[in-house]
Amino acid sequence: MTIRLLPPNLVNQIAAGEVVERPASALKELVENAIDAEATRIDIVLNDGGRTLIVVTDNGCGMTSQELMVAVDRHATSKLPSDDLLEIKYLGFRGEALPAIGSVARLTVTSRVAGADSGWYMVVAGGRKDGPVPAPHPRGTRIEVRDIFFATPARLKFLKSAQTELSYAVDAIERLAMAHPDISFTLTADGKQRLNLPAGLTQGDLFDAHLERLGFILGKDFAANALPVAAEREGIKLYGYIGVPTFNRGNALAQYLFVNGRPVRDRLLAGAVRAAYQDFLAHNRHPYVVLFLDLPQREVDVNVHPAKAEVRFRDSGLVRGLMVGALKHALAEAGHRASTTVATGALGSFQAGGYRSLNLRPPAAQGGGYGLAYAMQAPHDGENQGLAEGESLFALAPSAPDATPVEVVEADYRSHPLGVARAQVHETYIVAQTGDGIVIVDQHAAHERLVYERMKVALAEGGISRQILLIPEVIELDEASAARVAARAPELAELGLVLEAFGGKSIVVREVPALLGETDVVGLVKDLADDLASVDEALTLKDRLGDVCGTLACHGAVRAGRRLNGAEMNALLRQMEVTPHAGQCNHGRPTYVELKLTDIERLFGRR
Numbered sequence: 001m002t003i004r005l006l007p008p009n010l011v012n013q014i015a016a017g018e019v020v021e022r023p024a025s026a027l028k029e030l031v032e033n034a035i036d037a038e039a040t041r042i043d044i045v046l047n048d049g050g051r052t053l054i055v056v057t058d059n060g061c062g063m064t065s066q067e068l069m070v071a072v073d074r075h076a077t078s079k080l081p082s083d084d085l086l087e088i089k090y091l092g093f094r095g096e097a098l099p100a101i102g103s104v105a106r107l108t109v110t111s112r113v114a115g116a117d118s119g120w121y122m123v124v125a126g127g128r129k130d131g132p133v134p135a136p137h138p139r140g141t142r143i144e145v146r147d148i149f150f151a152t153p154a155r156l157k158f159l160k161s162a163q164t165e166l167s168y169a170v171d172a173i174e175r176l177a178m179a180h181p182d183i184s185f186t187l188t189a190d191g192k193q194r195l196n197l198p199a200g201l202t203q204g205d206l207f208d209a210h211l212e213r214l215g216f217i218l219g220k221d222f223a224a225n226a227l228p229v230a231a232e233r234e235g236i237k238l239y240g241y242i243g244v245p246t247f248n249r250g251n252a253l254a255q256y257l258f259v260n261g262r263p264v265r266d267r268l269l270a271g272a273v274r275a276a277y278q279d280f281l282a283h284n285r286h287p288y289v290v291l292f293l294d295l296p297q298r299e300v301d302v303n304v305h306p307a308k309a310e311v312r313f314r315d316s317g318l319v320r321g322l323m324v325g326a327l328k329h330a331l332a333e334a335g336h337r338a339s340t341t342v343a344t345g346a347l348g349s350f351q352a353g354g355y356r357s358l359n360l361r362p363p364a365a366q367g368g369g370y371g372l373a374y375a376m377q378a379p380h381d382g383e384n385q386g387l388a389e390g391e392s393l394f395a396l397a398p399s400a401p402d403a404t405p406v407e408v409v410e411a412d413y414r415s416h417p418l419g420v421a422r423a424q425v426h427e428t429y430i431v432a433q434t435g436d437g438i439v440i441v442d443q444h445a446a447h448e449r450l451v452y453e454r455m456k457v458a459l460a461e462g463g464i465s466r467q468i469l470l471i472p473e474v475i476e477l478d479e480a481s482a483a484r485v486a487a488r489a490p491e492l493a494e495l496g497l498v499l500e501a502f503g504g505k506s507i508v509v510r511e512v513p514a515l516l517g518e519t520d521v522v523g524l525v526k527d528l529a530d531d532l533a534s535v536d537e538a539l540t541l542k543d544r545l546g547d548v549c550g551t552l553a554c555h556g557a558v559r560a561g562r563r564l565n566g567a568e569m570n571a572l573l574r575q576m577e578v579t580p581h582a583g584q585c586n587h588g589r590p591t592y593v594e595l596k597l598t599d600i601e602r603l604f605g606r607r
Contacts, residue, residue: 008127020100022159023050023148024168029097030143031176034058035183037141040199044173044187049165051156054145062113062140065120065132072109072124074099098143103127104155105148111141126151170194174217175263178256178290181213211241214290218254221247222288227334229291231326234318236295238326243288244337245280246583246590255289259300259311266311269293272320276327279452280581281588293319332580417577418592421569427562430569437596439573443564445585446576452586453579454515455495464496466511473509473521474502481529482507488532499525 020026027050034042037060047053063071101107102124112119119137123130149155159165166189177185177197187195197216200209215223226241243254257269269291277287301312313319413420418441419434430441458464477485485492486501496513509521516524564572576582576591585591 020104020148022168023054023165024172026050026097026101026105026145026148027054027056027169028172028176029101030054030056030145031173033097033143034060034141035176035180037061039140039183041184042186044185044195046166046169046187046189048190049159049162050145050169051148051159051162051165052146054148055142057140057142059138059140062116063109063111063120064113064116068109068111068120068122068132072098072102072107072122072129099124099127101145101148102129104151106146106150108144108146109141110135110137110143112137112139114139166194175256175258178210178213178217179258179261179263179292181209210290210292214241218288218290226288227330229326229330231322231329233322236293236299236319236322238291238293238322240289240291242291242327242330244334244583245277245287245331245581245588248281248285248287248588250284250286252286255286256291257289258292259302260294260297261292262302262311264311268313268316268320269323272323273327275320276324276331279586280331280584285588291323293323295319335577335580335582337583416573418573421566421573424564424569430564430572432569432573434594437594437598437600439592439594441573441576441592442585442590443562443569443572445589446572446582446591448585449582449591450572450575450579451515453581455513458515459495463494465514466496466498467514467516468511469509469521475507475509475522475525477505477507477526477529479505481526481533484532485525485529492528497524497528 020029023046027044027046031042031044034056037058039058039060041059043055043057045053045055098107098109103126106126107124108121109124110119110121118134120132121135121137122132149159169189170187173185173187173195177183177195181200184199185195185197186193197213200212211223211226214226222241222243225244225247227244229238229240229242231238240258252270255270255273257264257266257273259266259269273287273289273291281287295313299314301314413433414435417434418439419432421430421432422438423431424443425431425440428443430443432439432441455464482501482505485499485507489499489501492499496511496515497509498511499507499509502508507525509525512519512521512524583591
């Protein structure tokens with residue numbers, strides 16, 4: 001076998017395989033070049049998802065004829081001012097985008113610098129160069145790519161439908177537009193405008209400009225449910241917006257991460273987001289996140305991936321710690337806030353239609369009564385079931401000394417964010433009146449979050465108080481589950497659950513966390529055994545504190561079907577108002593729905 005040098009056209013096609021995966025890849029490289037050229041407006045035209053035509057026009061600095069000739073050669077770049085690979089201060093860098101695209105497509109470039117008599121025009125088709133020649137053109141650059149992969153037809157077979165390729169292209173532009181709110185972007189596909197993102201209209205700071213751009217791209221719901229994030233540590237800055245936990249979705253496609261203005265898909269950063277939300281979301285739910293990380297160039301290597309989609313940090317632990325801490329702080333600042341989309345969804349569940357929608361007979365057919373059977377009782381002042389005299393289920397606040405049950409006078413509903421309890425529906429939901437509407441609370445989900453937060457506070461302050469069982473509970477498990485639980489007995493004791501092995505397949509429970517009150521000990525231990533099956537043996541339970549405490553809190557929370565009196569319901573509302581993250585349970589579901597009076601009036605046609 002003879003060793004030989006590959007011809008230049010084949011070398012360029014191999015490079016194109018790394019840089020130009022699909023039309024969206026070529027588009028991303030061209031738009032990044034326009035951003036680096038200090039353009040303030042970028043216009044994009046696509047046909048057939050970019051397979052037959054890609055046009056990118058900008059008003060940037062442009063290129064001279066000499067620069068244009070060099071720009072279409074391999075390893076030619078203006079993005080590296082010195083020979084130090086760590087001093088990459090621009091988005092595009094590899095110096096292979098234009099020659100790689102020109103080797104597999106028909107590429108034309110027209111450009112003009114400010115003050116020049118004319119622009120210059122050059123063609124590269126299948127690796128062949130022609131030009132440059134003078135051509136009329138305003139300041140800036142226009143790049144046209146036709147018939148992508150015509151020189152490598154086998155690659156065309158791997159492209160998806162035109163609509164799918166267009167969706168990739170739109171996503172690439174939206175990501176770049178998020179990072180550059182000071183640049184206007186338009187994208188027209190097959191004659192129809194798909195994106196029109198004006199430059200920042202808000203005369204404010206960077207946060208305002210970013211949120212305005214994110215509202216255009218992600219929608220008004222994101223803007224209404226976004227929490228600002230801002231943190232800095234050892235020269236590393238983190239800023240952006242994250243969604244409240246109840247504003248989530250079933251995949252991670254709404255997580256946008258940027259490093260020095262460059263959109264990336266990085267496992268370290270994605271893992272930090274999961275860690276920050278682990279107390280608030282179920283494993284199959286994902287938050288909305290748009291975060292920007294700025295750090296010195298020498299602290300990050302952006303050239304570890306041909307498409308620059310991945311990065312490598314010099315101190316990954318510092319970056320991860322900064323992100324987790326900043327996101328948790330922002331979530332804590334949100335207090336009991338829940339997503340506005342919860343109320344929208346609730347309103348959408350109501351159906352107009354009178355008797356037919358409620359399946360009722362007209363009043364005349366029922367002797368003048370409506371015949372609507374409902375399970376609603378007003379708050380009563382009877383005895384607390386299962387409680388000693390004068391004791392309330394909510395007597396202990398999770399984090400605030402003033403969150404105790406109190407008698408609430410009639411006018412107090414205007415002074416409390418969650419209002420005053422008016423009724424309990426189906427012995428599961430609390431209906432409260434606020435100053436401008438009503439609030440419906442899921443009593444189990446709400447109290448589950450309160451118990452969970454109280455457990456975290458108790459652990460931070462030195463440990464969870466325990467309650468000795470009068471008669472120890474013996475629980476039968478399978479042998480493997482019993483062994484797992486027994487092996488974790490010392491760690492469970494720190495969480496207030498004292499147990500030990502009792503034969504090959506049994507566990508005896510002697511003490512339980514006092515916070516749980518009366519609970520189903522058998523069900524609790526069986527659920528813990530299932531949780532421990534998914535915990536790596538090398539991890540301590542404190543590493544999985546969210547899962548274990550969540551299970552304990554779920555068993556200690558007020559159950560659906562438990563009748564509460566007025567004082568207990570109002571105590572629950574007051575504690576929610578002063579407890580962090582009370583807007584969602586440990587699984588990310590909302591604990592309450594708020595309906596404004598205007599929304600209710602709209603349901604009845606009053607607006």
